[in-house]
Amino acid sequence: MSFAKLDDHCRALGALEHALSILGTDEAVNMAPGGGEARAEAMAGLSGMYHRQATDPHVPDWIAAARAEELTQEQRVAVDELERSYVNLTCLPPEFVERKMRTGMRSEQLWRTARPKGDWEAFRPALEGVVALMREEAAMRAEVLGLAPYDALMEQFDPGNRSADITPVFAELKAFLVDFLPRALAVQEQRRARHPLKPLSGDYPVERQKSLGLAMMQAVGFDMNHGSLSVSDHPFCGGVPTDVRMTTRYRTDEFLSALMGILHETGHGLYEQNLPKAWAHWPSGKARGMALHESQSLFVEKQIGRNPAFWHFALPLVDAHLKESWTIEDLLPHVHQVTRGKIRVDADEVTYPLHVILRYELEQELLSGRLEVRDLPEAWDAKMQASLGISTLDDPKNGPMQDVHWPSGAFGYFPSYTLGALMAAQQWAAIARLNPDVDAEISKGDFTMVNAWRRDNIWLKASTGSTPEILEQATGEALNPAHFIAHLEARYGG
Amino acid sequence: MSFAKLDDHCRALGALEHALSILGTDEAVNMAPGGGEARAEAMAGLSGMYHRQATDPHVPDWIAAARAEELTQEQRVAVDELERSYVNLTCLPPEFVERKMRTGMRSEQLWRTARPKGDWEAFRPALEGVVALMREEAAMRAEVLGLAPYDALMEQFDPGNRSADITPVFAELKAFLVDFLPRALAVQEQRRARHPLKPLSGDYPVERQKSLGLAMMQAVGFDMNHGSLSVSDHPFCGGVPTDVRMTTRYRTDEFLSALMGILHETGHGLYEQNLPKAWAHWPSGKARGMALHESQSLFVEKQIGRNPAFWHFALPLVDAHLKESWTIEDLLPHVHQVTRGKIRVDADEVTYPLHVILRYELEQELLSGRLEVRDLPEAWDAKMQASLGISTLDDPKNGPMQDVHWPSGAFGYFPSYTLGALMAAQQWAAIARLNPDVDAEISKGDFTMVNAWRRDNIWLKASTGSTPEILEQATGEALNPAHFIAHLEARYGG
């Protein structure tokens, strides 16, 4: 009876999550420009309701009573994960949650206006408001969880991950990359000297790119009966597992960035679509966290989508939809292009972690108070110069204003991108050990075995363990950056 | 303090209404085919939450306490309307509301599948389930409100309207129309003999029709900063006042049906966009009801949009967007076309009320149990033959399966369409009395005075009185079908 009570509890929360998720997608894709204020109020109200219901003081009693009942193994795991989630949620009073939601939404709306103009001064007060709130939040979470403030924030996104483990891994990776990047660029230059780069530029109507994207999504396993592809300013994968809302943005002067973006979001979408249906409304049935989620998107984008074997299958599709003819020799240099650039979402496999580590370092400084928002453009610039040799001081739009994360209040989220890249490489290595023919299968467009492994080892596991536990169960070892480093050496090291 | 408590109460309900409204629009416009079941569960859950909060047993105490405070006139009206709304909502237990929501959504989804195939037998059990629920609901409402069962259903849509008043008006109108229709058709035939009909058929790309529709929406006053136009199977006007979601459907072989549909939904949209902002979350600040709402859409579609004066202004816009050249003499016969047809939404001003009165009569019989769903196709056919001389017996898709209302559980709603037509004609007559130059203004595309009158007399009144009260305050008289009958005589009587 108490387990049934918890089941109803999760179902009610599921209805509010569904609403918040679809409203969030709708805001980015369909909302009228003047609808923002009322939408912010509505989402703040629903978020407050969610928080009040999720933190219902009866939940601990129901959990205790359920544990006294005869439960299956799955039910026990579900109750444990619900308790973990409850403890994380009760860190914050509902008043704070509403305030954060409202501040975050307004600041995000301001960001959408100020960013195209690169108007840092117009945006700065909003970000200051968010940072002040995040300091409060980190302190409250840290106290309850007995974790360091930054770890307490990360715990929401990746249960079990700790900065004490991540910082040395990132330091090692950064040291490797700062050394490796000039080497990779030199290799690229030599290759281009032998085989000149055929420009990607051309005229690619959005409709053709969209039909190519849809074909590619379906080829790698996306179920169009339970999802769709739209356009938004910042690509994302939202919606609900039964109706995954992927978005992308198109340029009409080249097709590769939208296509790789679609492959990336498809990786997120596959994870959501293949979570265990029976537990969809329980915390244990949801995707584990952002790092594992990102490992799924990067698996499709990088391990599959930038694998030369994949292009033997993909190139005819590209040609058919875009009505062009590309050779692998002409396309791969674009797929494997390495560039020192300002923009994280446009970055390549080699430089991307440098963008992330920069944010990981800066957001810890912002939270601790060692850095203030007014000094952010200079701090950002200094790190960009040190790791990528680029200045963004005169270009805040493509400096600290480029991402939606901070304006919307998502601190502790950025490391997940690079943790995801490390985990994706580790998962690929595990698959390749089991199945040495994986490249041959992929070159035929056969993703059966790859998807079956991921379904059994990642997707169906949902949140039945912590992030490090699921990774270790799946791959037989703890997080090991050697796989990612070896992957970069093999693909870019010459 | 108690008024402030009620204000918070309305604000929380507003958040749930916002979610339900956007989710409803999203379902029709953007949802993936396989997303229906989870969406139905989520909306049932939110609807149950809404009902539980709206029927909070503390509300009567808060209302009593608020009335003991010093209130403005606006606040007193707001409290009165909240109480009316509370009484209507407490007719039904939350368990019933959730069951109705779930049954209605599933039956609507089944309707969406069965209707294109005209599969009456597949659809029938779903409709039977809905009718059984509606009988329960009408009985529960009738008991609490002290009204007849059918009146108790109508009370949700049009407070103050009673079948005892409507039935004789509809009987008179039906008698007039059954006599008038052959006369109007004969007049039409004579006109066509003098001036042969130029076919509407052609090739009209959706994009051009959409740009024409958007131009027309803006011309008559729709604010694109607070709304948008999409495509759905069944045109509607949804969303929220700050973000009105209009939809239409396009045929590419003619442009008039989509255009007139857009004008119709624009009328709904103008009402929503111009409701009083300060009271948006209170029942008194919402649109009064379906009949008045329909009077606003029919005002734009029929009183403005089929007025010959309007086409002096509109035709150049049509020509510019569709890249064609029409004369008024060639287009008006289409705008004023009268046809005996099967489909309500395609019907003209003259025949439309006959479609509505048929449904008004049948739904009363279904609710009272004098008619069962299995006998509906025959009953429908008999009435179609008697009033329009058409049989639908072999074509259930265009007979009793054509509308979304019954499958989604909206009984007592249909009369609003024709009440709206009567009220629109009465409002137009009131405006023409005040401003004899109204036709000249409209022929110049100047809707200033017409919209100012409607803003002051209808839109800003919101729900500060019952439907008959608002109509009488606006036009100086009670509902008077003579205006509509005179309007039809003048436009179609030769």
Ligand SMILES: [Zn+2]
């Ligand atoms: Zn991602």
Ligand SMILES: [Zn+2]
């Ligand atoms: Zn309407």
